[in-house]
Amino acid sequence: NFQAIQMAAEAGASSFMLNVCGQIESVELPHYDYIFLIYQFVHGDDWERVLGLEEGVSQLSSKSADVRGLHAFAFPVEVTFKSTNPHGWPQLVVTALGTDIWGNQVVRGYSVCHLPMQPGRVTKRVPLFAPQSSSLMSKLQGLMQSEHPLYTDPKILGQGQGRQVTRVRSLGQMTLNFSTSMKNTRALGYQLLPGENFGAAAAM
Amino acid sequence: MAEVHVIGQIVGASEFPENDLFCKWEAHFGPAWKRLEGEVSGQTQVDCPASGEMAYFAHPIDLHFATRGLQGWPKLHFEVFHYDWAGRSSLVGYGFAHVPSQPGLHKIDCVTWRPTGSFMDEVSSKFVGGGIQLKRPDLVYELHDRRNVHSTAGGKVHLELSVILRNFDKFGVEC
Numbered sequence: 295n296f297q298a299i300q301m302a303a304e305a306g307a308s309s310f311m312l313n314v315c316g317q318i319e320s321v322e323l324p325h326y327d328y329i330f331l332i333y334q335f336v337h338g339d340d341w342e343r344v345l346g347l348e349e350g351v352s353q354l355s356s357k358s359a360d361v362r363g364l365h366a367f368a369f370p371v372e373v374t375f376k377s378t379n380p381h382g383w384p385q386l387v388v389t390a391l392g393t394d395i396w397g398n399q400v401v402r403g404y405s406v407c408h409l410p411m412q413p414g415r416v417t418k419r420v421p422l423f424a425p426q427s428s429s430l431m432s433k434l435q436g437l438m439q440s441e442h443p444l445y446t447d448p449k450i451l452g453q454g455q456g457r458q459v460t461r462v463r464s465l466g467q468m469t470l471n472f473s474t475s476m477k478n479t480r481a482l483g484y485q486l487l488p489g490e491n492f493g494a495a496a497a498m
Numbered sequence: 499m500a501e502v503h504v505i506g507q508i509v510g511a512s513e514f515p516e517n518d519l520f521c522k523w524e525a526h527f528g529p530a531w532k533r534l535e536g537e538v539s540g541q542t543q544v545d546c547p548a549s550g551e552m553a554y555f556a557h558p559i560d561l562h563f564a565t566r567g568l569q570g571w572p573k574l575h576f577e578v579f580h581y582d583w584a585g586r587s588s589l590v591g592y593g594f595a596h597v598p599s600q601p602g603l604h605k606i607d608c609v610t611w612r613p614t615g616s617f618m619d620e621v622s623s624k625f626v627g628g629g630i631q632l633k634r635p636d637l638v639y640e641l642h643d644r645r646n647v648h649s650t651a652g653g654k655v656h657l658e659l660s661v662i663l664r665n666f667d668k669f670g671v672e673c
Contacts, residue, residue, distance in 0.1 A: 338560075379535075379562070380503040380505065380662050381505075381534075382560065383503075383505045383560065385558065405556070406507075406556050407507070407556075408505060408506065408507065408558070410660075411505060411603065411660035411662060412602055412603055412660065420556075421552075421554040423543075423554055451556065452558060453558065454537045454558050454559065454560070455537065457542065457557065458520070458540070458542065458543070460543045460544070461543070461544045461545075461546065462543050462544065462545050462554075463545070463546050463547065464545050464548065464553070464554040465547075465548040465549070482664070483665045483667075483668070484662055484663070484664050485662065485663040485664070485666060485667065485673075486601055486602070487601055487602050488600045488601055488602050
């Protein structure tokens with residue numbers, strides 16, 4: 295096992311790959327019916343999407359009539375990235391869209407989460423939140439003119455700067471699952487999980 | 499050089515007396531550490547939850563350090579503020595958490611406290627709003643003598659952080 299890592303390192307592997315297969319399982323948005331989702335990836339400059347969609351659009355969902363009031367999507371997310379640096383690890387940004395009483399498309403909520411940083415399978419529950427008008431006046435105006443606050447580019451949710459002036463209302467949850475595998479992270483010296491002390495063997 | 503990546507989110511805050519909250523955060527580290535990439539501070543969105551008691555920030559943290567030693571391991575410090583209906587902010591909790599030294603995914607609940615004023619301070623804070631703050635916020639995360647500080651518990655800040663280490667094994671360090 296250690297020889298394989300050493301060979302890969304000597305062969306000059308300079309980049310690693312991240313492969314994620316999963317799905318957006320369901321959304322709980324009790325206030326709203328007729329929802330569809332759009333997902334996008336946000337990542338750093340050292341990352342390159344090798345396989346998979348840049349943007350995915352789901353089906354239109356109606357709430358289940360039972361007490362759960364659930365939107366089930368089972369919407370596949372499959373992507374492979376290549377990178378030289380863990381910084382800028384990809385994030386999945388999801389926009390949940392619906393229709394208001396005037397028939398216009400309106401953002402019902404956003405969610406953002408990192409793709410997993412360890413190999414394995416994981417189920418995540420991620421909150422959904424919607425930006426709010428900054429004042430009561432603009433909120434009333436928005437309701438009248440059917441203009442609801444939204445992010446001009448949802449990718450801002452992947453950044454740490456520029457969100458301090460936004461007021462949001464969290465109003466639901468999204469359940470996702472991911473199965474993750476990596477290639478060459480060990481060859482490049484990265485330790486992603488506890489207990490991987492393969493270097494100690496080299497010293498002996 | 500050994501490298502550390504800390505990547506994740508400030509997920510949110512809960513168990514505070516009010517739910518309309520935002521959080522300021524900052525990373526601190528010793529002189530043996532050098533920040534290569536990533537922002538060391540930020541301020542989250544203000545969440546006014548529709549229901550439930552958790553305010554969600556979903557604020558990304560992505561830091562890349564290089565280090566020559568274990569001393570001064572990075573820590574993140576938080577200040578949670580309540581944002582009221584009139585748009586004023588008052589401090590409701592100070593807290594800090596060390597970046598975990600073990601690689602992998604970590605879910606961290608960071609406890610917070612707020613300084614307690616005199617009886618008159620507490621009464622006026624209930625009626626007029628606002629709260630007292632520390633003059634020197636580094637008291638929250640540095641090894642200073644705190645014996646003159648009187649505090650009351652605040653709620654919790656929830657973090658989900660993944661740590662990736664590089665070349666630690668080459669230097670014989672076990673995490």
